[in-house]
Amino acid sequence: MKPSLKQAGDGVGWRFDNSYVRLPESLYAQLNPVPVRMPRLVMLNHALAESLGLNSSALSETEAAFLFSGNVLPDAAEPIAQAYAGHQFGNFTMLGDGRAILLGEHLTPAGERFDIQLKGSGQTLFSRRGDGRAALAPMLREYIISEAMYALNIPTTRSLAVVTTGESVMRDTPLPGAILTRVAASHIRVGTFEYAAKMVGIEGVKTLADYAIQRHYPALHEAENPYLALLNKVIERQASLVAKWLLVGFIHGVMNTDNMTISGETIDYGPCAFMDAYDTNTVFSSIDHHGRYSYNNQPHAAQWNLARFAETLLPLLDPVQEKAVALAEEAIHCFPAIFQSQLMGGMRKKLGLFTEEAEDIQLIETLLAWMQQQHVDYTNSFRALASEYPPTDAEFLDEAFVEWHAQWQVRLSRQPQSKDSSFRLMQANNPAILPRNHRVEEALAAASERDDYSLMQRLLAALANPYADVPEYRDYRTPPAPSERVYQTFCGT
Numbered sequence: 001m002k003p004s005l006k007q008a009g010d011g012v013g014w015r016f017d018n019s020y021v022r023l024p025e026s027l028y029a030q031l032n033p034v035p036v037r038m039p040r041l042v043m044l045n046h047a048l049a050e051s052l053g054l055n056s057s058a059l060s061e062t063e064a065a066f067l068f069s070g071n072v073l074p075d076a077a078e079p080i081a082q083a084y085a086g087h088q089f090g091n092f093t094m095l096g097d098g099r100a101i102l103l104g105e106h107l108t109p110a111g112e113r114f115d116i117q118l119k120g121s122g123q124t125l126f127s128r129r130g131d132g133r134a135a136l137a138p139m140l141r142e143y144i145i146s147e148a149m150y151a152l153n154i155p156t157t158r159s160l161a162v163v164t165t166g167e168s169v170m171r172d173t174p175l176p177g178a179i180l181t182r183v184a185a186s187h188i189r190v191g192t193f194e195y196a197a198k199m200v201g202i203e204g205v206k207t208l209a210d211y212a213i214q215r216h217y218p219a220l221h222e223a224e225n226p227y228l229a230l231l232n233k234v235i236e237r238q239a240s241l242v243a244k245w246l247l248v249g250f251i252h253g254v255m256n257t258d259n260m261t262i263s264g265e266t267i268d269y270g271p272c273a274f275m276d277a278y279d280t281n282t283v284f285s286s287i288d289h290h291g292r293y294s295y296n297n298q299p300h301a302a303q304w305n306l307a308r309f310a311e312t313l314l315p316l317l318d319p320v321q322e323k324a325v326a327l328a329e330e331a332i333h334c335f336p337a338i339f340q341s342q343l344m345g346g347m348r349k350k351l352g353l354f355t356e357e358a359e360d361i362q363l364i365e366t367l368l369a370w371m372q373q374q375h376v377d378y379t380n381s382f383r384a385l386a387s388e389y390p391p392t393d394a395e396f397l398d399e400a401f402v403e404w405h406a407q408w409q410v411r412l413s414r415q416p417q418s419k420d421s422s423f424r425l426m427q428a429n430n431p432a433i434l435p436r437n438h439r440v441e442e443a444l445a446a447a448s449e450r451d452d453y454s455l456m457q458r459l460l461a462a463l464a465n466p467y468a469d470v471p472e473y474r475d476y477r478t479p480p481a482p483s484e485r486v487y488q489t490f491c492g493t
């Protein structure tokens with residue numbers, strides 16, 4: 001039975017205030033999600049709903065299924081597909097939401113503004129040759145990884161619900177279709193600016209920049225040059241974000257400019273994965289043939305993307321072109337130093353260092369070089385250091401490691417803080433549990449092929465406290481056996 005509009009909208013606590021639709025119409029297309037045949041709710045993130053001020057228990061499963069499939073719209077929704085462009089693997093392309101609909105912006109009781117977007121909600125003006133739909137496993141994958149990132153304190157879009165559609169999507173084989181409800185500080189991307197610059201011109205870029213400042217960095221209105229301040233802020237946020245990725249071994253996989261937000265949140269969990277054995281050249285994405293977005297290339301990719309962002313802002317930075325270019329270049333050239341300082345700050349915490357010494361870089365690099373050479377497990381090796389006793393597993397008996405460990409002990413003893421406080425710092429910065437790909441794949445297969453969500457629920461429960469070493473969840477700490485290793489991951493198709 002189809003619930004009425006009233007049933008789906010009322011009691012949930014939506015407070016829509018849709019500011020993006022007040023922007024020039026060239027930046028989006030107004031259209032509704034395409035209804036699906038038989039929506040069924042398979043995931044609902046009650047904790048996230050609560051933090052948004054939504055009362056998810058006011059909804060029956062059927063109502064939730066209709067709401068999070070887009071078959072029924074909340075009263076105040078003003079659905080749009082956003083226009084954007086992007087550099088994909090270096091090549092400029094016109095894109096846009098080809099399979100997503102932004103329902104609107106929800107205001108939390110604290111006054112925070114979040115986009116509520118349905119992904120997999122049918123064709124739009126921007127679908128090109130795509131079917132506008134999404135398969136279940138990739139939507140569940142986004143749910144798992146984005147929620148894991150959130151628990152790791154890494155800025156990210158989040159996942160509120162997954163609904164299966166009762167329709168199949170045709171990929172290499174027919175797959176169950178699904179829709180993910182994504183929650184984001186906004187969906188403004190570097191690619192949105194590229195679109196505005198190309199299709200609307202500098203007035204469009206200015207409108208978008210003013211909007212982005214108002215929405216994400218309102219204090220910058222006061223800056224002497226607000227657009228330069230915006231550029232610097234986005235550089236800072238992205239440098240910090242990518243450093244956080246590297247600190248936990250995360251590989252995004254498709255760092256195209258359309259997948260880089262102005263807010264600094266991680267977005268678009270396609271072929272992403274966490275690395276098991278430490279190898280800085282790791283690539284998972286099946287479409288990344290040249291390693292453009294490998295683990296170690298991520299800061300370079302981010303800087304390249306930010307240069308594309310800066311180009312769109314040039315006429316706003318200064319009326320004199322050479323001066324604008326000089327300002328943009330100076331800002332972009334700061335990226336490596338900001339990134340390095342964020343990375344080093346995080347690495348110091350991973351090693352229990354409260355104080356800063358110039359030789360810390362060498363200490364960290366020696367450890368990483370050893371890890372690279374030995375291909376030891378990245379997560380477990382750092383976590384093993386966060387203990388009162390030296391690690392005893394076979395790989396740590398290696399002479400090079402023993403020497404490094406002694407140096408590190410001397411370094412620790414040079415700081416005034418106690419060893420105990422160092423261990424606590426390390427335990428809070430070296431996760432025990434990450435969504436290792438073989439366990440993610442196992443949970444996705446159970447859900448998508450056998451309609452068994454118990455593995456996914458257990459994995460999510462473990463990932464909610466990644467820094468706690470709970471005995472019940474120790475199995476998630478085991479790296480994949482050679483036969484379980486996942487070498488390739490695929491785009492969210």
Ligand code: AMP
Binds near residue numbers: 098099126132134
């Ligand atoms: P992504 O690789 O997910 O960042 O997607 C890149 C672009 O392709 C975006 O504009 C998407 O909206 C679009 N896209 C991806 N899959 C589909 C699909 N099945 N149907 C229509 N558009 C799609």
Ligand code: MG
Binds near residue numbers: 258259
């Ligand atoms: Mg994308």
